[in-house]
Amino acid sequence: MRGIPLQKTLWHLGVLWRKSPLALSPEARTGLWKMSAPASTFDIFLSHTWHTPGKWKILSLFFQSGWRFSFLGWFVGASLMLLASTHKLLPLFIPYRSNFDGATISCGAASRCLLGSLLGHGLGLLLSPYAPSACARRPLCFLDVASIHQTDRELMERGIYSIGGFLHVSKELQVLWSAPYLSRLWCIFELAAYRTANPSGRVVLSPLFVECGACICILGAYFAAFLFVFALPLQHFGIYVVYVVGLLPIYVLMHLLRRNILAKHQLFEGLRFFTLAEARCESDFDHDFIHTAIRAWYGSAEAFTAYVQGSLRQELLASKPTTIPLRYLVLLVGVPFGLSLDFLAALIAREAPMEWLLTEFLAGCLGFNLCWFFGSVQIALFLCDRFAAPWRGGLFDYLQTLVLFLIFFGVYFLGSLMASTSNLWHALAVASASLLFAIVTLVCRRAAVGS
Incomplete structure (x- = not known):
């Protein structure tokens, strides 16, 4: 048994997730085994399919494990820029007018706090895998590409056919769901084996489209905020032209968000109409092995299909994983709030x-x-x-x-x-x-x- 900390899988911008082990050289696959270490239990068993591009899993896991550091980075970045602007340590070159009780103040503003927010959000997220263990929980994970030897055939077979035992000592099964997931027989096997081998274990559904949607929203908010700042010096017709042109990408982002949310409906449909016969794997031996195990555990393929369509579906969806959670919305509202701090800083510097x-x-x-x-x-x-x-x-x-x-x-x-x-x-x-x-x-x- 070998495990790897979740944060370690995201080192070097998630290089471990980028390619299927089948696309790597023998030396590279051996190096993956060396990234893991002996373990007696697992906090999380990561269930996924290599038929989904690794970039979406990287994005999802970065948000899941690093959102607190992203918020902390936003707070630090916006605060430092606010102090620098109010103490006139940085130039305030964008004209800004504010009215109060019939009086008007013309002062200089800048997108410093907004820029600090962007840098803080990004750096906090990207540096989160390297945070010391005292500052963050570092769950030990089973990840197939690192926990199972990829070049030694004997060790590989022992690892593959011991997955039931690995699931037995895993506190949580985290399903990194994507559209091809339910079509892969080994993924189905992990779902079937976990509930049999570990009846009291926790099954967590983590659809990849959730973090993708959050990323679309945050990028769209930053685009609109910077557009607003750069449009401030323009007058009359010019500012309206900028707004019209700038709204087009926001519209595109909203259309992409709609398309992304369609994956949620695919998830519901996939679970509701699941059939074991449609799941595939590369090896006929693996196919027979998995079907034999499922019939032994559930009595028949039909009984397992009923289990997936019924109680498993209810269990997976009970945690409401198919909407953007509040913690990501907290990151999102930091974007316009950072922009508003720039205008507040301009008034403070003007001694309003x-x-x-x-x-x-x-x-x-x-x-x-x-x-x-x-x-x-x-x-x-x-x-x-x-x-x-x-x-x-x-x-x-x-x-x-x-x-x-x-x-x-x-x-x-x-x-x-x-x-x-x-x-x-x-x-x-x-x-x-x-x-x-x-x-x-x-x-x-x-x-x-x-x-």
Whole structure:
């Protein structure tokens, strides 16, 4: 028995996941075995298929294991840039105008906090695999390519046909689900063997499309934020041209999000209509071995099919893994909040009155860019989920995305109009209404996911 820490599988940008072992040289495959170490138990048994490109597994595991470090990186990056801007250690070259009680301040701003947020998010995520064990949980994993010898034929066979024993001592079976998963017989074998060998073990479904969707949202938010900053110096017609051009990529990202969420419906359909006969593997001997084991455990192939379609499906979906979790939305709202800190820093550097600063913080930072943005994203995710399947193909599919995008943009634009205030009490009302909006959308989202 040999295991590998989850973070170690992501070293060097997840090089271990990038290629199937069949595509590697004998020397490279032997090196994979050396990355693991002797183990007596496993915290996680990673179940996946090499028929899915490794880049999606790398992205998923980076988010799963490194989101806390990404948030910490965002906090540090935005805070340092905020201090540098307020103390005028960095040039503030973008013109910004703020109104309060009939007065106007013209000051310089910059996208420093936004840039610090981007660098913090990215570096925190990429450096998370190298965090010391005292700062992060480092679960020991069974990963086929490292835990089973890939060149010594005797050790390879012993490892493959001992998978049932490995599952028996694994506290958790984590399914890195992708579209081909249920079509691979060895993946089915792992599902079947785990519940038989480890009845009290935990089965966790981790669809790869969840982290992919989160990444699309975060990248789209950064694009829109930087676009807004660069459009500030423009006047009249020029700024509208920039917005129209800039909205096109946001629309494309929303269309990609719809397509990504379609994988969720494939997951439901795959479990509901699963049949063992459609699962394939490369070796006839393995095929006979797996079918014999499943019949011994469940009585017949039909009984196992009923188990997958029924109780296993309910168990996998009970944890509601098919929507973007709150922890990723926390990373997402850090993008506009970082942008709003740039405008707040500009006013602090200009030595605006405290009441003015409070108005900017309540209406802009807390109200619009945190709470209202959070609620707007909840609505966008609900729309993309509810109407992921195209009504009709071709051009109508893109028109469907356009309608959803206009609804989202209308809600978001309404919040920007509310936040355009120059009164402290109005700003307090905006912050309160935005907070209520965020809470209501969160409750509705949970109710919709639960149903």
